[in-house]
Amino acid sequence: MQTSAVFSNRWLPYALLAPQLIITGVFFFWPAFEAVKQSLYMSDPFGLSMQFVGTENFEYLFKDSYYRTSFVTTAIFSTLVTISSLSVALLLAVLVDRVIKGSGAYRSILIWPYAIAPAVAGVLWLFMFNPSIGVASYYLKLMGYEWNHVLNGGEAMFLVVVASAWKQISYNFLFFLAGLQSIPGSVIEAAAIDGAGFWKRFRTIVFPLLSPTTFFLVVVNIIYAFFETFAVIHTITSGGPQQSTTILVYKVFTDGFVSQDLGSSAAQSVVLLILVGLLTIVQFKYIERKVHY
Amino acid sequence: MSNMVQKQGVGIFFSHMLILFGIAIILFPIYLAFIASTHEQAALVTPPMPLLPGDHFWTNYKEALGSGVNVPVWTMLINSMVMSLGITIGKIVISLLSAFAIVYFNFRFKMFFFWMIFLTLMLPVEVRIVPTYQVIANFGMLNSYSGLIFPLIASATATFLFRQVFMSMPNELVEAAKVDGAGPMKFFWDILIPISKTNIAALFVILFIYGWNQYLWPLLITTEPEMNTIVMGIKQMFPSGDDIPNWPVIMATAILAMLPPILVIIFMQRLFVKGLVDSEK
Numbered sequence: 001m002q003t004s005a006v007f008s009n010r011w012l013p014y015a016l017l018a019p020q021l022i023i024t025g026v027f028f029f030w031p032a033f034e035a036v037k038q039s040l041y042m043s044d045p046f047g048l049s050m051q052f053v054g055t056e057n058f059e060y061l062f063k064d065s066y067y068r069t070s071f072v073t074t075a076i077f078s079t080l081v082t083i084s085s086l087s088v089a090l091l092l093a094v095l096v097d098r099v100i101k102g103s104g105a106y107r108s109i110l111i112w113p114y115a116i117a118p119a120v121a122g123v124l125w126l127f128m129f130n131p132s133i134g135v136a137s138y139y140l141k142l143m144g145y146e147w148n149h150v151l152n153g154g155e156a157m158f159l160v161v162v163a164s165a166w167k168q169i170s171y172n173f174l175f176f177l178a179g180l181q182s183i184p185g186s187v188i189e190a191a192a193i194d195g196a197g198f199w200k201r202f203r204t205i206v207f208p209l210l211s212p213t214t215f216f217l218v219v220v221n222i223i224y225a226f227f228e229t230f231a232v233i234h235t236i237t238s239g240g241p242q243q244s245t246t247i248l249v250y251k252v253f254t255d256g257f258v259s260q261d262l263g264s265s266a267a268q269s270v271v272l273l274i275l276v277g278l279l280t281i282v283q284f285k286y287i288e289r290k291v292h293y
Numbered sequence: 294m295s296n297m298v299q300k301q302g303v304g305i306f307f308s309h310m311l312i313l314f315g316i317a318i319i320l321f322p323i324y325l326a327f328i329a330s331t332h333e334q335a336a337l338v339t340p341p342m343p344l345l346p347g348d349h350f351w352t353n354y355k356e357a358l359g360s361g362v363n364v365p366v367w368t369m370l371i372n373s374m375v376m377s378l379g380i381t382i383g384k385i386v387i388s389l390l391s392a393f394a395i396v397y398f399n400f401r402f403k404m405f406f407f408w409m410i411f412l413t414l415m416l417p418v419e420v421r422i423v424p425t426y427q428v429i430a431n432f433g434m435l436n437s438y439s440g441l442i443f444p445l446i447a448s449a450t451a452t453f454l455f456r457q458v459f460m461s462m463p464n465e466l467v468e469a470a471k472v473d474g475a476g477p478m479k480f481f482w483d484i485l486i487p488i489s490k491t492n493i494a495a496l497f498v499i500l501f502i503y504g505w506n507q508y509l510w511p512l513l514i515t516t517e518p519e520m521n522t523i524v525m526g527i528k529q530m531f532p533s534g535d536d537i538p539n540w541p542v543i544m545a546t547a548i549l550a551m552l553p554p555i556l557v558i559i560f561m562q563r564l565f566v567k568g569l570v571d572s573e574k
Contacts, residue, residue, distance in 0.1 A: 007398055007476075012398065012477060016391060016393055016398075017390070019387040020388070020410060021391075021409065023387065023443060023446055026428065027425060028412075028413045028416045028421070028447060029416075032416055032421050032424070034427065035424045091311075095308045095311055099309055102309070108562055110316065111558055111566075112319075112320070112323065119506075120527065123547050124325070125322060127540070127544065128325060133337060133338050133540070135325060138341045139341070171569070174569060198304070220573075231509065235528050256422055256423040257422075257426075257513070266423065269421060269423065269424075
């Protein structure tokens with residue numbers, strides 16, 4: 001990062017960095033430090049006194065069957081979101097890459113869901129699947145299926161997965177399309193001349209060449225499913241029924257703000273912090289070669 | 294791809310059909326929301342709801358914008374605009390300044406500061422919800438624009454992006470500026486900023502959408518309806534308990550909430566795609 005031509009000034013660089021550093025210090029590091037601190041203390045119900053309890057909050061946390069269930073829920077949820085969103089996006093990208101004519105127009109429409117806030121996506125899907133007035137639940141009923149995600153945990157999970165995956169299709173589609181378009185035409189042609197059909201070419205050449213894109217997208221989608229889907233869950237199910245859609249981030253929120261259990265909420269924050277740390281490291285391992293320090 | 298691979302006419306036709314089918318499914322929720330926003334409540338609560346536009350467009354949007362449910366949607370739109378522009382401009386300004394410092398100066402603790410900014414990537418607001426809320430509450434910044442904006446304007450991603458841009462500039466630029474006797478800030482304003490214009494614009498588009506779509510943070514710190522943003526305010530429009538939601542107004546609000554970012558994507562598509570790819574480095 002050393003540019004040979006630099007300015008020299010004793011205080012200017014610090015002044016330039018100051019706004020960023022003040023914001024990160026006050027709103028990132030101090031709260032993170034507080035989270036770690038609070039996770040080691042237990043406060044009385046009135047918040048008047050704090051008592052140092054060591055790792056007790058964490059022990060309680062991992063003994064709590066709701067918390068362990070929430071881990072499983074998060075794993076199922078993010079796996080489903082990632083797989084469904086990636087496969088639909090890949091299918092669309094392959095098709096759009098193939099047709100050439102009209103691909104620009106298709107692309108401009110397929111990126112719309114990216115613009116839509118997760119909370120709004122939640123409201124749209126909630127409206128379609130509302131048990132009493134939704135269009136989808138109406139037609140499901142005609143076909144003999146009684147839809148009620150308010151009571152049925154599996155249906156609730158299905159709905160939050162679909163709404164979350166739907167929103168992420170645009171993003172995945174754009175990156176897959178870019179990946180496909182960067183594959184040299186000559187490679188595909190050579191395979192075609194050798195008599196490889198579309199599927200064979202896809203399995204043996206295209207998909208392997210796409211694997212860096214796929215890997216990158218898997219990480220991005222997992223991070224998305226972990227954190228940014230909070231709004232989808234809050235608008236559609238509020239974590240229910242019976243906590244069947246309570247992912248980890250949602251639980252930090254309910255324990256911290258709804259039931260005001262600060263020690264436990266802080267301990268959960270610390271666990272999440274470690275998870276994000278790991279995910280970020282994985283992400284950067286992948287793009288390392290592009291970031292030169 | 295060459296024509297040789299493209300030749301299967303039936304396959305191509307089939308592909309078009311599949312894409313159109315996919316687009317129809319993907320756009321259906323948006324279409325349905327729009328349809329719902331043009332009908333009166335009675336038409337929506339007796340299933341199946343109509344699938345073609347009704348004649349209550351003006352009434353519904355006027356009701357939403359003018360009175361809404363808890364607060365006029367108009368107020369929430371203004372709040373959203375202030376918040377997202379504040380976040381966008383704030384992030385861009387502080388990132389430009391820090392990237393400039395990191396690339397063009399040598400100073401003590403440079404690497405330390407660099408890693409400090411890097412670490413913020415690992416601290417999304419979702420994992421430090423309660424303590425950040427406490428900090429804001431201590432500063433008396435609940436229900437204020439500064440409380441909505443400041444905690445979100447640090448940006449490692451934007452800083453790295455501008456750092457890459459600056460590092461790719463030829464050294465001769467600085468040399469020339471020095472020969473001309475230009476100080477660092479003059480160089481920054483007159484040369485660096487104009488050269489980085491496209492990058493700034495692309496990032497602006499992405500960050501605007503990011504800011505507009507924020508949910509959790511506004512939900513925590515705006516307890517007064519007058520400070521609600523439109524994206525978080527929609528959920529507040531649903532009644533608690535068994536009352537029937539005012540669907541036409543809620544759906545009109547949903548359409549209004551998605552309109553600004555969708556317009557941005559439609560009219561600045563090239564910048565949007567560039568910004569998306571850039572910010573992933």
